[in-house]
Structures are given as C-alpha cells and as structure tokens.
Amino acid sequence: MPERTETPEAAPRSPDRTPDGPGSPASPGSPDYLEKRTLRRGSAGPLLLTGLGVAYVVSGDFSGWNFGLAHGGFGGLAVAAALMGLMYTCMVFALAELAAILPTAGGGYGFARRALGPWGGFLTGTAILIEYVLAPAAISLFIGDYVESLGLFGLTSSWPVYLACFVLFIGIHLWGVGEALRFSFVVTGVAVAALLIFAAGALTDFDAARLHDIPADTSALGASSWLPFGVLGIWASFPFGMWFFLGVEGVPLAAEETKDPVRSLPRAMAAAMGILLVLALLTFLASTGAGGADALKDAGNPLVAAVQPDGHPTVLGRVINYAGLAGLVASFFSLIYASSRQLFALSRAGYLPRVLSLTSRRKAPWLGLVVPGALGFGLAAATGDGARMLNVAVFGATVSYALMSLSHIVLRRREPGLARPYRTPGGVATSALAFLLACAALVATFLVDVTAALVALGVYAVAAVYFACWSRHRLVAGAPEEEFAALAAAEAELNRDRTV
Secondary structure: OOOOOOOHHHOOOOHHHOOOOOOOOOOOOOOOOOHHHOOOOOOEOHHHHHHHHHHHHOHHHHOOHHHHHHHHHHHHHHHHHHHHHHHHHHHHHHHHHHHHHOOOOOOHHHHHHHHHHHHHHHHHHHHHHHHHHHHHHHHHHHHHHHHHHOOHHHOOOOHHHHHHHHHHHHHHHHHOHHHHHHHHHHHHHHHHHHHHHHHHHHHOOOOHHHHHOOOOOOOOOOOOOOOOOOOHHHHHOHHHHHHHOOOHHHHHHHHHHEOOHHHHHHHHHHHHHHHHHHHHHHHHHHHHHHHOHHHHOOOOOHHHHHHOOOOOOOHHHHHHHHHHHHHHHHHHHHHHHHHHHHHHHHHHOOOOOHHHHOOOOOOOOHHHHHHHHHHHHHHHHHHOOHHHHHHHHHHHHHHHHHHHHHHHHHHHHHOOOOOOOOOOOOOHHHHHHHHHHHHHHHHHHHHHOHHHHHHHHHHHHHHHHHHHHOHHHOOOOOOHHHHHHHHHHHHHHHHHHHHO
C-alpha cells in the first residue's frame, strides 16, 4: 500500500491547519490557492512538444560528447553511446506510459510520488532540479565562448553575456508559453538543419582509419586500437554518451500546457527520441571519421575541428559555428522552461516554498523562472566552470532516471488494473533495463568527476534535511500530484478492507 503521508491529504482540509493563516491567499485551504497557480492550457501540440524534446538535447550534438573519446576512444564511446541510447529509449517508453496516466506539470516528481511516496517524489524532483538548474548555467558559459570565438560585437565570454542570456530568454518565457515554445522550435530547426548539412559535408571526407587513431594504453585491460583505454573505458564513457540524449525526459513537464496530453505526450516523446538517435549516429560517425578521434578528443568545438582539420576557416566550418550557437540557445532556452515547471510543481504541492509557484497574468510561473535563473547566473559568473556544472547535472539526471524507471516498475506491480491509455512496449522488462543502465551510469559519474558527484550529494543532503524537518509536514493535499497519490492510497485501503 502506498506510504501514508504526514500531510493534510490524510485529513480534512482546513485553512487554519497552515502556517499562512486562515483564508490567506497563500494558504492551501483558501479557494484561490490553485487559481493563483494555473498554467496556460492547450498551448502545445505534438509538433511543438517534439521540438521541445529535441531542443533540450541538441546542444549536446555540437560539443561535450567528444570528451568521451579521451576516456574510451571511438570503440568505448560508441558502445557507451549505444547503451545510453538504449537506456533513454527504454526510459522514454516507460515515461510515456506514466505521462498518459498522470498528465501534470510535476513530470518525474509526480510519477515517483504516486509510486514511491512523498520521499520518493521529493528525491526525484530534487534530482531533476539539480539537472535543470545546473545545465543552463553551464550552457550560458558555452554561449559566451561561442560569442567570443565568433567575434560577435567584440564581446568576450564574461558575466554581461551570461546575464544577457538569462534576462533575454527568461523574458521570452514570461511573455507566454506558446510564444516561448514557438521560438524554441524555430531555433531548434536551424540547429538540426545545420547538423544534417554538417553530416553531408563531413561524410565526403570520411576515413575509417581515423576512427581508431588514438594510441592504445597497453596497460589497460582489453586495450586495442578500438578500445585504447580498455574495457573500463566503455564504462567511463557513459556520461558522455548521455550527452546525445540528456534532457529528452523533460517533455512530460509540459503536460498541463498541452492539447490532449494523453495522446500528444507519448507521440511527441517517441518522435523526439527517434530524431535524436538519428542525429547522434550521424554526428558521431561523420565528425570522428572526418576529423579523427585523437584530434577531436579535447576539442572545444569538435564539429568545426572535423571540417577544419588544419585550422583554416571554411564556409562549412563558419556555418557550423553559428549553428552551434543556435543549438546552445535552443537547449539553454528549453532547459529554463523545464526547471521552472519542475520547481512550479514542487512548490505548488508544498515541497518547496509555496510562493515559488505563483503565476502571472499570462499564466507563467514568474518566480519559478526568475529564481532558478538568478541562481544559474550566479553560479556561471562565480565559478566559470561549465564542465564541472554539467557533471553535477549528469549526476542528478542519473538519479532521477533510476527513480523514474523504478516508479514504472512499482506502479505496474502494485496497480495492474490502472487505466493505461498508452502501454510501454515490453512492459516491466523495458523499464527494468532502463533502471539497470541508469544505475550503471550513476556509478560511472564517479569515474569521471568525483568532486562533481560529491557536490551533488551535498546538495541532496541539504535538501533532504529541509524536507524532513519542514516541508514534509506542510504538503498541499489539493495539488494534482498529491490528489493522485491520495486517491491511490484510498483505493488501496478500500480494496484491503474488502478482502478482510
């Protein structure tokens, strides 16, 4: 039976049970509590949702993945990327089923809340927030690097550029979700078109010998020209193989702003995953075969390095440079959206301060956009370490993947009769495979950057103390994700009484 919670959901709702005071607009017991926390419904259809899924990820095709060559070589990264592609595909199918059952803005938090109780929901939501707050901060640094390398307006990679990114793109989100998603769709289209043009150009200079030109470390177990760092290099490459797909799981966060989410979400998630798999294959093979694994393993801009091996500018290289900036903008923009919706849902349900879920007249969670944006800008300006922040984000992502996959398994076992408009192909076997691969990827983060993993664990520990001591006792029964969980608990208790 689902865990009972020490919240108002187990008792009649009463305004004076909350610390905000009876009848206060901030009180969960007041009639207008949810009215002040409403998103604009019907703003997105399958096409915009598919674009959102690709936008989350597309910057990873332009840079980042290639550092896996320094850990596993072409063969190690190829196997890692294939396994991570399998993990994401299995997870997307599982999340599509969960999204059709629980189409709320909570996404992964909502799924885990129903399956694993309040603690499971909080830990999953926190892991997702770690991913979606840290990733835009890191990408703002990469945008600054691109702006400087392209010589745009004479700007350098510095805090004014990072601040301009956050102010401009958060401003578009505050304008409205429909406008924001359409902007993201256009920029993503430019980036995808450029990737296809790049692949066509790079494949004309493809040489299979360049794929395995990294010298083998003969002391490594199983080392060869294809696995220059041995078998362990495959495992160490997992986090970099994820960069081709990292973020696609965020599509369900748009559920409350979607037309017919039960039908649209599964279709959009499957379509986005299919596009990402094709782009990953083309980008990885074309760039490594044209530029060489050894030359690309440390390149900050691997696609440009692949088509400009001697460093001399080319037309294609210039196009890819600008397209890379478009890809970074698309991912930055969409990840801001994801962090605001996850924060909105957790705040609306009382897991985080409730004020963070207030929405504007245009139905945008304005504090949910501004607060993570301010935090992201502060981290970017203070640290300047984009790689470390991305590694922290990857750690949070892998934790959430394991918990969301586990949620699918638990709900299939505990509630087999639950109405499922969409059913995961392969059922529990599919989500179990995603769970095992996510756990393996989580361990691999320690092989790549122990400090980043420990930083993420520290954030987790602080959040857990806050939840245990404060917000766990102040959850909002009327929030959609909490109502779903309360309904499940009531039905389970009724069924138990009937069998006694």
